[in-house]
Amino acid sequence: MGKPEVLAPAGSLEKLKFAVDFGADAVYLGGKLFNLRAKAANFTLEEMAEAIDYAHKRGVKVYVTLNAFVRNGDFPAVEEFVKEVRQLKPDAFIVSDPGVITTVKELAPEVELHLSTQANVTNYRAVNFYRSAGVSRVVLARELSIEEIREIKERVPDVELEVFVHGAMCMAYSGRCLLSNYLSYRESNKGACSQSCRWKFYLVEETRPGEFMPIEEDQHGTYILNSKDLCALPLLEELIEAGVDSLKIEGRVKSAYYVAVTTSVYRRAVDLLTENREAFYRELPKLMAELEKVSHRPYTTGFLKGENGSLQHYETSSYIRNYKFLGIYRDGVWQVRNPIRVGQEVELFLPTAESFKAKVTAIEVEKKGRIIRAEEAHPNQRAKIRFDKEVPVTERTILRREEAPVGAGV
Missing domain, CATH: 3.20.20.70 (Aldolase class I)
Structure with missing residues (x-):
């Protein structure tokens, strides 16, 4: 192979x-x-x-x-x-x-x-x-x-x-879509797609302006053009x-x-x-x-198995976001992207696609040229973090945290 x-x-x-x-x-x-x-x-x-x-x-x-x-x-x-x-x-x-x-x-x-x-x-x-x-x-x-x-x-x-x-x-054939250009004057074929297909749509009959046809999947309407990933x-x-x-x-x-x-x-x-x-x-x-x-x-496997009946997601155009990116380990310190607090349960993701869970027990941050203990590290700070167990931190390890589920299908 x-x-x-x-x-x-x-x-x-x-x-x-x-x-x-x-x-x-x-x-x-x-x-x-x-x-x-x-x-x-x-x-x-x-x-x-x-x-x-x-x-x-x-x-x-x-x-x-x-x-x-x-x-x-x-x-x-x-x-x-x-x-x-x-x-x-x-x-x-x-x-x-x-x-x-x-x-x-x-x-x-x-x-x-x-x-x-x-x-x-x-x-x-x-x-x-x-x-x-x-x-x-x-x-x-x-x-x-x-x-x-x-x-x-x-x-x-x-x-x-x-x-x-x-x-x-993309809901259009190989991405060749005019919907964005028509609705928002942003041409997808020049890279400026506004993803109009993700918007909420209702069906209106010509002689009944303002009367929405009952095609909604639920009380929020339907996203008839919204594709899965x-x-x-x-x-x-x-x-x-x-x-x-x-x-x-x-x-x-x-x-x-x-x-x-x-x-x-x-x-x-x-x-x-x-x-x-x-x-x-x-x-x-x-x-x-x-x-x-x-x-x-x-998720969908698209057309790869010759099927095309399950590509659209009608309930919402929202993303599923269950995890927050907290930081990345480089040159011996954590480069912080989102707040990290002592006591948080976190997960370390290695470039090898392995992950490990741990609890943050101590944080030290750089502030005005000094290293000080802190209860929280903030975005753009460089921090040293201790955990409640030995974890295989390597260069480029990602630190993330599970959040309350947000988005479709959860």
Whole structure:
């Protein structure tokens, strides 16, 4: 069984470092223009240079998203962006517009071309077409089943296939949606989606203005366009056997904590499955439990099993949030992100996807150049923390706390 790449999202320099430190083989990021996550922090050229240097020194690849659909007047800026990024030596550009493909081939011929899922490739003939255009990897449409993916790989074995395995799903076909543009004047195909599909909708008949039709699931209405989140971890073996080369985690606008946990879980899962199949299935319930501890909507395997009847979540568009990210252990101290108090029950999550529970017994914080005892550590402080038991704290360990359940399905 081949070992696929674990590809993690990097919406900012901080998130890139989390992804790299928690086991990604590759990360994908965007500049300030022409990528489809305008709401992410994204990268200046200086930040991108630092990010690529940080990743490459640790053997991790960096793919730069250039996957917006551009207009005639955009090309001078696109050309300048390609020239500037080329100097930073990224491992690939992720593209979708044929005009952009041509531009990158002309201006950065040594950089690989990966075709974005926005191109909605659903068949082997399309893969062949893009191969002839110079594309070395295709990010397949989310609407494909594993069997369809398998056939594409069998027919075009020399093109790498990348498949989304985790994260938010879009109610539109391969993300090509006009709903946001129509309702909020923010164009999803240029990265500014307002997620209008998550809003609450009622049905109104034309001759009865103001009269809501009784289609609600409960007293709060219905969310008829709201999709569940994708989680393909239980199907990992089938995906690898089908020939998938890269397992992609969605989430450039998600938190650093989300990036760390999802990357760590899929890293652990791939390593287990390709080295000890039985151990993977023994650990699968624990790995799934870890994925429940990040902010998410109810999970689905999407179209991967050929089913499409259970993708929408009608009750609410809220996220399930059961855990709060408290801090991360770096350079011998805890870097605090949310308040930590003496007496709290907390959980330590290691980059190996293992977790341990403990109680905080003492806190020391840096304040005005002095180390003092405290009952509470606050965000942005650096703290030393003692627990009621020996815990295997290692570099990059995450500290989190279970909260009162909030969101759908709880």
